[in-house]
Amino acid sequence: MSDFTAEVFQNEYLPAGSDTVDAVVTVRAADDIGTNAQPDSVEVLVIDTSGSMLEERGAKMHAARIATQAAIDVLRDGVHFAVIGGAGSAYMIYPREGLAVADERTRQEAKSAVARTHATGGTAIGSWLEATAYVARQRPNAIAHALLLTDGKNQHESDAQLNRAIEKCSGIFQCDARGLGADWNIDELRRVASGLLGTVDIIPRPEDMEAEFTALTQQAMGKQVGSVALRLWTPKGSQIEFIKQVAPALEDLSADPTPVNALTNDYALGSWAGGEERDYHVRVRIPTGAVGEERLAARVMLAIDGEAEPAALVRAVWTDDNALSTRINREVAHYTGQAELADAIAAGLAARDAGDQATATVRLGRAVQIAHEAGNSDTVKLLRNVVEIDDPATGTVRIKRNVDKTDEMALDVRSTRTVRVSRG
Amino acid sequence: MTMCPACGESAPEDASWCEACGSDLAAAPAAGAIPDVAAKPCVACAAIEISTDGYCMECGRKQPGERDHFSVESGPLVGRSDVGRRHHENEDAVAIGAERNVLALVVCDGVSSTPGSAAASAAAADAAVAILIESAADDNAGLNAEERNASGTERMLAAAAAAQAEATAVASEATPSKDGPPSSTFVAVLAEAATGTTNGSTADRAIGLATELTVGWIGDSRAYWIGETDAALLTVDHEVNGSLTRWIGADAHDPTPEIAHVSADGPGTLVVCSDGLWRYAETPEAMSDLVRHLRTEHGNHDVALSVLAEAMVDFANASGGHDNISVALCSFPISTTEHTEGKEPSAQ
Numbered sequence: 066m067s068d069f070t071a072e073v074f075q076n077e078y079l080p081a082g083s084d085t086v087d088a089v090v091t092v093r094a095a096d097d098i099g100t101n102a103q104p105d106s107v108e109v110l111v112i113d114t115s116g117s118m119l120e121e122r123g124a125k126m127h128a129a130r131i132a133t134q135a136a137i138d139v140l141r142d143g144v145h146f147a148v149i150g151g152a153g154s155a156y157m158i159y160p161r162e163g164l165a166v167a168d169e170r171t172r173q174e175a176k177s178a179v180a181r182t183h184a185t186g187g188t189a190i191g192s193w194l195e196a197t198a199y200v201a202r203q204r205p206n207a208i209a210h211a212l213l214l215t216d217g218k219n220q221h222e223s224d225a226q227l228n229r230a231i232e233k234c235s236g237i238f239q240c241d242a243r244g245l246g247a248d249w250n251i252d253e254l255r256r257v258a259s260g261l262l263g264t265v266d267i268i269p270r271p272e273d274m275e276a277e278f279t280a281l282t283q284q285a286m287g288k289q290v291g292s293v294a295l296r297l298w299t300p301k302g303s304q305i306e307f308i309k310q311v312a313p314a315l316e317d318l319s320a321d322p323t324p325v326n327a328l329t330n331d332y333a334l335g336s337w338a339g340g341e342e343r344d345y346h347v348r349v350r351i352p353t354g355a356v357g358e359e360r361l362a363a364r365v366m367l368a369i370d371g372e373a374e375p376a377a378l379v380r381a382v383w384t385d386d387n388a389l390s391t392r393i394n395r396e397v398a399h400y401t402g403q404a405e406l407a408d409a410i411a412a413g414l415a416a417r418d419a420g421d422q423a424t425a426t427v428r429l430g431r432a433v434q435i436a437h438e439a440g441n442s443d444t445v446k447l448l449r450n451v452v453e454i455d456d457p458a459t460g461t462v463r464i465k466r467n468v469d470k471t472d473e474m475a476l477d478v479r480s481t482r483t484v485r486v487s488r489g
Numbered sequence: 490m491t492m493c494p495a496c497g498e499s500a501p502e503d504a505s506w507c508e509a510c511g512s513d514l515a516a517a518p519a520a521g522a523i524p525d526v527a528a529k530p531c532v533a534c535a536a537i538e539i540s541t542d543g544y545c546m547e548c549g550r551k552q553p554g555e556r557d558h559f560s561v562e563s564g565p566l567v568g569r570s571d572v573g574r575r576h577h578e579n580e581d582a583v584a585i586g587a588e589r590n591v592l593a594l595v596v597c598d599g600v601s602s603t604p605g606s607a608a609a610s611a612a613a614a615d616a617a618v619a620i621l622i623e624s625a626a627d628d629n630a631g632l633n634a635e636e637r638n639a640s641g642t643e644r645m646l647a648a649a650a651a652a653q654a655e656a657t658a659v660a661s662e663a664t665p666s667k668d669g670p671p672s673s674t675f676v677a678v679l680a681e682a683a684t685g686t687t688n689g690s691t692a693d694r695a696i697g698l699a700t701e702l703t704v705g706w707i708g709d710s711r712a713y714w715i716g717e718t719d720a721a722l723l724t725v726d727h728e729v730n731g732s733l734t735r736w737i738g739a740d741a742h743d744p745t746p747e748i749a750h751v752s753a754d755g756p757g758t759l760v761v762c763s764d765g766l767w768r769y770a771e772t773p774e775a776m777s778d779l780v781r782h783l784r785t786e787h788g789n790h791d792v793a794l795s796v797l798a799e800a801m802v803d804f805a806n807a808s809g810g811h812d813n814i815s816v817a818l819c820s821f822p823i824s825t826t827e828h829t830e831g832k833e834p835s836a837q
Contacts, residue, residue, distance in 0.1 A: 299549075300545075300549030301547050301549075303549075328547075356575055357572075357573075357575045357576055358551070358577065359550075359577045360544075360548070360549040360551060361544040361549035361550075361551070364540075378542070382577045384575070384577075385575060388602070389602070
């Protein structure tokens with residue numbers, strides 16, 4: 066019955082008087098979860114068809130059609146799906162209303178409808194999300210996923226409208242958001258992805274779109290279990306300082322838990338594929354105990370479709386043995402470093418935008434140093450587009466003068482990607 | 490009132506589903522989160538719900554475990570072990586055995602920096618005692634002193650080897666740790682009275698008379714002889730500047746015990762203990778004073794050994810209880826009646 070397992074990595078030994086317990090929880094889905102039955106899945110492709118998609122002599126719109134058709138080809142028979150066009154408001158590209166059931170015929174019809182799509186109008190991403198929720202609600206128990214593409218900023222509705230839409234859609238479907246080119250707003254799509262338990266990334270050129278759409282749809286088709294939550298019991302008088310996903314990417318989950326009872330909260334982890342592994346960093350403050358005392362700082366459970374499985378313990382043991390309490394837990398240290406890396410990149414890029422070369426050099430240099438040490442080779446590559454690296458070990462860098470906008474955006478949007486701690 | 494086995498939320502007795510998490514309340518309880526309402530209330534906050542893995546379901550406090558304080562008694566032997574004041578787990582083990590003409594006392598002190606040492610020390614101590622008493626009633630009346638010593642040495646080596654094998658076996662089950670596999674100290678005393686065959690029938694005899702002691706040790710757990718007028722430390726610590734130089738366990742480089750032979754030929758008390766006790770009474774004189782003082786404090790010279798052992802543990806805790814405290818005791822001369830008391834009659 067244990068489709069999911071959790072393992073805790075921590076130094077449970079605390080010096081006298083300390084009240085802060087850090088732990089990394091690795092959650093693994095068994096390779097064969099849910100293979101007995103094809104899960105009930107909903108896939109919605111949300112394609113920007115605003116006027117700006119006509120730029121580059123129609124190359125963007127052309128590539129978007131091809132990419133969407135490729136994604137449709139990946140849809141498994143029996144999956145409920147829709148293609149939604151997004152402009153100043155959302156409209157159905159296929160089917161006319163609701164959801165279609167994927168088979169040879171509907172896939173053909175959908176692809177023809179996509180081929181006839183024309184680009185015109187504005188960008189109101191919140192309205193696209195609401196339209197997606199509207200169709201996804203038809204199958205409330207399905208694993209619902211949306212792939213959202215935009216090439217522009219959310220110009221035709223307010224920020225508040227977008228935030229409200231994200232809130233309304235939370236729990237109805239998950240959304241991977243992709244920005245094409247350099248004219249979209251990272252913060253907007255990051256909010257969409259964070260709120261809807263998905264990922265955000267840049268697609269620098271139109272020709273990269275087909276591969277990305279195919280991969281994302283395949284990934285969505287691989288999800289076997291829809292609604293998994295990390296259930297945390299913490300003792301009376303304690304406080305969860307934070308809980309964040311730290312691998313494969315940083316994502317703070319602290320904000321809105323669902324209370325189960327006075328001492329227990331659920332943190333939604335979204336849908337999972339067989340064999341998937343993710344890491345979470347939990348920091349709990351608990352009433353301090355006497356030397357020699359042991360307390361449970363958290364009981365970690367996994368709630369799958371509402372049913373909880375006991376999983377692992379986060380413990381606190383107070384000791385006056387410094388050799389024990391000063392031990393650094395490798396997992397906690399690694400992910401603390403990964404969080405600092407993301408912060409350094411964000412701060413460095415912000416300083417660079419503000420014209421503060423000195424701060425930008427220091428922070429991006431620090432980012433290079435951490436990324437080099439921890440083995441974030443992809444991040445080092447992205448940093449290299451923005452700075453000249455003189456010595457990665459000391460973080461000695463010089464800010465580049467002419468930087469491609471998409472390179473800078475790629476570094477920004479991918480700054481929260483982490484590498485896993487090397488084990489063994 | 491009942492409790493949800495999955496999330497711990499309370500529910501009406503007749504409820505079939507948990508309102509909080511939707512779990513089936515009639516289903517087999519999930520391991521690890523079941524409250525045992527019949528158990529004692531929490532030692533810290535007096536809440537009544539304790540999970541099966543021993544934590545208070547309100548404040549999270551780990552409840553004292555069975556091994557935190559335990560006693561063993563066998564024939565004329567007693568043993569006590571206590572977690573102390575500063576450690577959260579008792580990794581010491583005490584095992585004793587009395588069989589016909591043979592007594593065995595073993596103390597193993599699990600090394601607290603290596604996880605799994607509690608299981609390793611317990612398994613090692615039990616295995617050693619089993620080996621030491623196995624040979625009870627071997628015909629030894631005809632042996633001279635040298636031959637008796639050789640036989641004691643042989644058995645002590647076998648007991649230490651069994652302890653080492655058990656500690657190593659625990660290591661293979663333990664989660665690998667960068668601090669090394671589970672490890673433990675070892676001290677054992679084998680007390681043997683002469684026995685033999687007279688006119689075709691085997692009889693225990695002379696159990697209360699001169700008794701030969703074989704002492705074997707690895708590490709810094711100790712054995713003391715506390716006589717009426719004399720006192721002696723029977724072991725020599727394997728320790729340099731506070732660090733163990735020898736131990737038992739999967740990474741032990743030399744698990745062969747050092748061995749000494751002593752004759753217990755007068756009235757006295759044998760004290761076998763871990764450093765959680767002897768740190769507070771290091772020299773033979775200090776240990777002797779302690780025993781004498783505690784005997785006086787608890788009435789008279791005939792104070793029961795179990796009372797004395799408990800008092801020694803209390804003394805170590807009162808002195809700070811910086812480590813786990815373990816002690817095993819035997820009084821000499823041993824009366825035959827005391828020996829047979831509380832144990833199965835041996836097969837004739």
